[in-house]
Amino acid sequence: MNKCSSVFGQILQIFNRYEFERMVRKTQSEKGSKGFSSWDQFVAMLFCQLGQAHSLREICGGLATCLGKIKHLGVKGAPHRSTLAYANEHRPWELYQNMFYALLEKCQPLQKGKKKFRFKNQLLSLDASTIELCSTLFDWARFRQTKGAVKLHLLLDHEGYLPVFALITEGCVHEVNVARELTFPKGSILAIDRGYTDYALFAHWTDTGVYFVTRQKDNASYRIIEERTVPHHRNILHDEIITFTGYYAKQHYPGPVRRIEVDDRDNNRVIVLLTNHLEFGATTIARIYKDRWQIETFFKTIKQNLKIKTFVGTSQNALFIQIWTALITILLLKYLQFQSTRAWSLSTLVALLRYNLFTYRDLWTWINHPFEVPVIVPNVTVIPIPFQ
Structure with missing residues (x-):
């Protein structure tokens, strides 16, 4: 590793330049370009995220003021x-x-072994978040009469909490339409909100060996066919096997499904869960749905710590590039977290990286001891420039 490379320079060394150039040729992103390479563009957009630049002027000016450090x-x-x-x-x-x-x-x-649950099944969460836009500036993303929006769909793996799938669509695209196009490994458990309620989709997942855990809709009609014993001294109120009695629900999902009532004491409410997993304990099912909150936290982290709410371009292509760069930045932060022996929070890591992007420190030592690693002073010769 180059000891005189800045922290930002060492972060960029994580990317394989040969693989990057192969992807450039595959996407023909430099077709007709004159001097400004795709790597230059990527470095600038990554600096936008890590340096918290608010505009093109701040990106270009921030890189320009670094003088010789950007080499x-x-x-x-x-x-x-x-x-x-x-x-x-x-x-x-x-x-x-x-x-x-x-x-x-x-x-x-690097995420292997960072699992919260004892069962071997892969636990996934699927959700979407709407990113509101100004309908005047982003006229191509018209969502409602006076609003514009795009929607970010994410699939989160709970082993390491990594986003393993992402899709950006127009704001009017419903989450269920995206879920219908996805396939999941047999035996995996999918934690979803009730916005994904689609009984035909539930039946398809059951037939393909995919388990789901979701909330029951308030207007769902059903018939109880079995009452199960609930664990003592836990927050489980009811554990039942039911069948749907509604016309369309029964037609699309005729089989049995499990209904669990959970006492959410923190929020003083009762949560009703539905799942096609008939073997796990009711407490485990409740914990699975509770851990679904991690994908909500993930969306919150992106919006609060990265540049995903204000954009440096108004075209669809520019907006997509900025959102994908934000997702790349999240993976970079996760990579640094996995490599570090320190228990970093993403918000703290983003803040301290922003202050140290162009300092000369050994990155891999710094992420373990951020307040103890001294600055490396490069051995350079300064040539004075006479005043004109």
């Missing part, structure tokens, strides 16, 4: 605003999508 980033120099804006508008966002999945493959081996 360790593999770029020729700070881009002009018009150059970066044109690249974000015209170069395919699919390059950033491919980079996300390439980095995901690097992170997944």
Whole structure:
């Protein structure tokens, strides 16, 4: 490792440049380009996320003020605003999508052993979050009469809490339509909110060996066919096997399903859960649904700590590039978390990285002891420039 490389430069070394160039050729992202490479564009957009830049002016100005430090980033120099804006508008966002999945493959081996539950089944959460936009500036993303929006769909693996699937759609696309297109490993457990209620989809998952845990809709009609014993001194009120009696529900899902009532004492309410898993204890089912909150926390972390609510471009391509770069940044932070012996929170790691992006420190020592690693002073010769 180059000891005189900045922290930002060492972060960029996580990416395989040969693999990056292969993806550039595959997506033809440099077709017709003149000097400004895809790597230069990626470095600028990653700096937007890690440096919390609010505009193209801040991105280009922030890189320009680093003087000689950006030579360790593999770029020729700070881009002009018009150059970066044109690249974000015209170069395919699919390059950033491919980079996300390439980095995901690097992170997944590091998450092994970071599992909260004892069962061997893969636990996944599926959810979507709406990102509101100004309908005047983003006229292509019209959501309602006076609002614009896009929707970010995520599938979260609870072993390491990594996003293993992401999709950006228009705001009017319903979550269920995306769920119907996905396939899940046999034996996996899917924790979802009741917005995904689709009895035909539930039947398909049951037939393919996929378990689901969700909340029951308030207007669901059913018939109890079996009462199970509830555990003592727990928050389980009822554990029942039911069949649906509603016309369409019974037609699409004729088989038995499990209904569990959970006393949510923290919020003074009763949560009613539905699942096709008939063997796990009721307490385990309740814990599975409670852990679904991690995907809500994930969305909150992205929106609060990365640039995903304000955008540096108004075209669809530029917006997609910025969101995919935010997802790449989250994976980078997860990668650093997995490699560190320190219990970092994502918000603290983002803040301290922002302050140290262009300091000369050994990154892999710094993430273990952030307040103890001294700055490395490069051995350089300063040539004075006479005042003109």
